[in-house]
Amino acid sequence: xxxxxxxxxxxxxxxxxxxxxxxxxxxxxxxxxxxxxxxxxxxxxxxxxxxxxxxxxxxxxxxxxxxxxxxxxxxxxxxxxxxxxxxxxxxxxxxxxxxxxxxxxxxxxxxxxxxxxxxxxxxxxx
Amino acid sequence: xxxxxxxxxxxxxxxxxxxxxxxxxxxxxxxxxxxxxxxxxxxxxxxxxxxxxxxxxxxxxxxxxxxxxxxxxxxxxxxxxxxxxxxxxxxxxxxxxxxxxxxxxxxxxxxxxxxxxxxxxxxxxxxxxxxxxxxxxxxxxxxxxxxxxxxxxxxxxxxxxxxxxxxxxxxxxxxxxxxxxxxxxxxxxxxxxxxxxxxxxxxxxxxxxxxxxxxxxxxxxxxxxxxxxxxxxxxxxxxxxxxxxxxxxxxxxxxxxxxxxxxx
Amino acid sequence: xxxxxxxxxxxxxxxxxxxxxxxxxxxxxxxxxxxxxxxxxxxxxxxxxxxxxxxxxxxxxxxxxxxxxxxxxxxxxxxxxxxxxxxxxxxxxxxxxxxxxxxxxxxxxxxxxxxxxxxxxxxxxxxxxxxxxxxxxxxxxxxxxxxxxxxxxxxxxxxxxxxxxxxxxxxxxxxxxxxxxxxxxxxxxxxxxxxxxxxxxxxxxxxxxxxxxxxxxxxxxxxxxxxxxxxxxxxxxxxxxxxxxxxxxxxxxxxxxxxxxxxxxxxxxxxxxxxxxx
Numbered sequence: 087x088x089x090x091x092x093x094x095x096x097x098x099x100x101x102x103x104x105x106x107x108x109x110x111x112x113x114x115x116x117x118x119x120x121x122x123x124x125x126x127x128x129x130x131x132x133x134x135x136x137x138x139x140x141x142x143x144x145x146x147x148x149x150x151x152x153x154x155x156x157x158x159x160x161x162x163x164x165x166x167x168x169x170x171x172x173x174x175x176x177x178x179x180x181x182x183x184x185x186x187x188x189x190x191x192x193x194x195x196x197x198x199x200x201x202x203x204x205x206x207x208x209x210x211x212x
Numbered sequence: 213x214x215x216x217x218x219x220x221x222x223x224x225x226x227x228x229x230x231x232x233x234x235x236x237x238x239x240x241x242x243x244x245x246x247x248x249x250x251x252x253x254x255x256x257x258x259x260x261x262x263x264x265x266x267x268x269x270x271x272x273x274x275x276x277x278x279x280x281x282x283x284x285x286x287x288x289x290x291x292x293x294x295x296x297x298x299x300x301x302x303x304x305x306x307x308x309x310x311x312x313x314x315x316x317x318x319x320x321x322x323x324x325x326x327x328x329x330x331x332x333x334x335x336x337x338x339x340x341x342x343x344x345x346x347x348x349x350x351x352x353x354x355x356x357x358x359x360x361x362x363x364x365x366x367x368x369x370x371x372x373x374x375x376x377x378x379x380x381x382x383x384x385x386x387x388x389x390x391x392x393x394x395x396x397x398x399x400x401x402x403x404x405x406x407x408x409x410x411x412x413x414x415x416x417x418x419x420x421x422x423x424x425x426x427x428x429x430x431x432x433x434x435x436x437x438x439x440x441x442x443x444x445x446x447x448x449x450x451x452x453x454x455x456x457x458x459x460x461x462x463x464x465x466x467x468x469x470x471x472x473x474x475x476x
Numbered sequence: 477x478x479x480x481x482x483x484x485x486x487x488x489x490x491x492x493x494x495x496x497x498x499x500x501x502x503x504x505x506x507x508x509x510x511x512x513x514x515x516x517x518x519x520x521x522x523x524x525x526x527x528x529x530x531x532x533x534x535x536x537x538x539x540x541x542x543x544x545x546x547x548x549x550x551x552x553x554x555x556x557x558x559x560x561x562x563x564x565x566x567x568x569x570x571x572x573x574x575x576x577x578x579x580x581x582x583x584x585x586x587x588x589x590x591x592x593x594x595x596x597x598x599x600x601x602x603x604x605x606x607x608x609x610x611x612x613x614x615x616x617x618x619x620x621x622x623x624x625x626x627x628x629x630x631x632x633x634x635x636x637x638x639x640x641x642x643x644x645x646x647x648x649x650x651x652x653x654x655x656x657x658x659x660x661x662x663x664x665x666x667x668x669x670x671x672x673x674x675x676x677x678x679x680x681x682x683x684x685x686x687x688x689x690x691x692x693x694x695x696x697x698x699x700x701x702x703x704x705x706x707x708x709x710x711x712x713x714x715x716x717x718x719x720x721x722x723x724x725x726x727x728x729x730x731x732x733x734x735x736x737x738x739x740x741x742x743x744x745x746x747x748x749x750x751x752x753x754x
């Protein structure tokens with residue numbers, strides 16, 4: 087509920103770019119899905135430029151036109167994927183084959199970086 | 213294992229910028245104080261200088277009577293404080309776990325608690341046969357209410373998840389008490405003790421000033437009456453050190469009794 | 477015979493105007509030796525249901541029987557592992573695991589401690605047996621709690637979103653880890669989840685709960701082969717199960733979401749209308 091109000095509050099300022107930093111992070115995945123749809127509904131109507139940060143692969147694929155994968159420190163752009171599902175996005179897309187393909191593509195890229203970050207963290211503690 | 217002192221860390225802490233700043237601040241204060249006395253500044257000039265105090269310390273420490281004051285105060289603290297724990301901790305636990313006891317006793321406690329322990333001194337003197345016991349009683353009161361409230365608060369704030377888990381695992385009521393409630397409340401018990409100890413020292417000093425014939429409070433007051441001003445400062449410092457040592461002992465005891473808290 | 481049977485469970489909180497009907501006429505059964513997953517939108521009373529089965533709360537109506545006998549009080553025949561660790565912070569891992577049998581006083585202490593040691597080793601915490609819970613990572617605490625529950629050989633093992641809050645990598649590892657244990661012991665398990673992938677991956681039976689007032693509205697048999705492996709997540713059957721479950725869950729989650737503030741939705745409508753005019 088709060089998230090919706092916050093999104094509305096951001097839109098009130100009529101920005102040219104909307105920045106969202108893991109806004110749905112704490113939610114369980116079912117509620118998250120519906121919150122994402124709310125965001126997409128708002129987006130579909132006003133077509134702002136949106137920059138959304140997340141660590142949730144499913145979220146990235148469901149929302150995006152483009153998914154940009156970053157490396158671990160020092161950060162660079164590692165990979166960009168085009169997500170070509172039609173809009174308005176339907177929740178059923180999550181059960182499609184194409185979605186799974188994209189998901190494993192993103193996963194490979196992210197997993198490599200996650201492993202590097204994990205090992206670096208271990209070395210810091212040692 | 214985790215209590216081993218890291219020498220490098222210790223050295224870094226002792227010789228750090230923060231310690232340096234602290235030391236300079238304290239030294240500046242002492243210099244100002246000494247200077248104020250020498251220059252006979254108003255107000256500041258009437259307080260005995262650090263140099264005078266040090267000279268008095270030298271003399272006092274070798275006298276036997278000075279140390280008797282320490283033992284007298286400590287004796288009263290021990291008696292009153294320990295009694296407060298022995299009565300207060302079980303009472304607090306009982307009140308936390310038993311609604312009937314709580315409803316019965318809590319109103320009485322709430323009425324008596326606001327009376328400052330020192331206000332009890334005249335009544336205590338009338339009621340108790342000896343000065344010694346009346347002072348110990350007042351100390352008891354000071355520590356007692358604190359400990360009871362901390363214990364009740366601690367026992368009541370035990371996360372219900374632990375109790376539920378313990379019940380599912382087949383605990384009897386005595387298991388719940390000895391293995392769940394008591395360990396979970398230990399940190400609160402020690403908090404109550406630490407605060408109670410602070411109150412106890414405040415009370416003993418004042419009670420001795422009013423009614424005592426020995427002890428650090430009496431010593432300080434008698435020094436004033438007798439016009440021996442450097443001794444007042446010595447008395448004050450002694451009381452400070454004594455209180456600090458006692459609190460430190462309790463904190464250490466608390467850490468030993470609840471080692472799982474240390475590891476955060 | 478079914479291990480656990482629930483008929484018409486109802487539970488509400490509050491009174492009069494502030495009354496919330498969390499569960500209403502909720503019925504289901506747990507088959508013996510099967511892993512049943514309960515999934516539903518947040519706020520749908522999954523945790524309330526667990527509390528009722530575990531005996532921490534009484535239902536307002538309905539019946540609950542375990543192996544034919546009615547349930548009311550908490551007991552070691554129904555163990556729960558929660559989202560947040562309930563390991564006793566003042567006991568070591570070993571002491572925590574041994575706690576149940578020790579307080580039940582049915583076996584000699586030496587035997588209990590030996591078994592606890594074995595279980596601690598089985599969950600891979602041998603090097604941490606004398607550590608306190610706050611010295612263990614989230615995943616390790618989960619494993620310790622599993623051991624603490626399992627040593628009592630409960631008739632029903634319940635887990636309430638136990639892996640929520642763990643990072644994705646640890647979560648996957650914990651799921652596979654848990655499956656290995658389940659597939660070896662085949663206890664009757666009730667697993668609550670809000671992640672659809674996790675739910676299908678683990679389940680023999682998937683129970684879908686509606687939004688408030690909650691009931692079980694669908695029971696799906698998940699006939700994927702055991703042992704379950706991550707590769708299954710890309711199979712056709714898996715996708716079909718997901719599709720079916722998503723349809724229902726999405727509808728329920730939308731109801732949950734919409735039950736909140738309407739003001740924000742109205743605002744977005746108004747804002748976009750204005751944007752179109754410009």
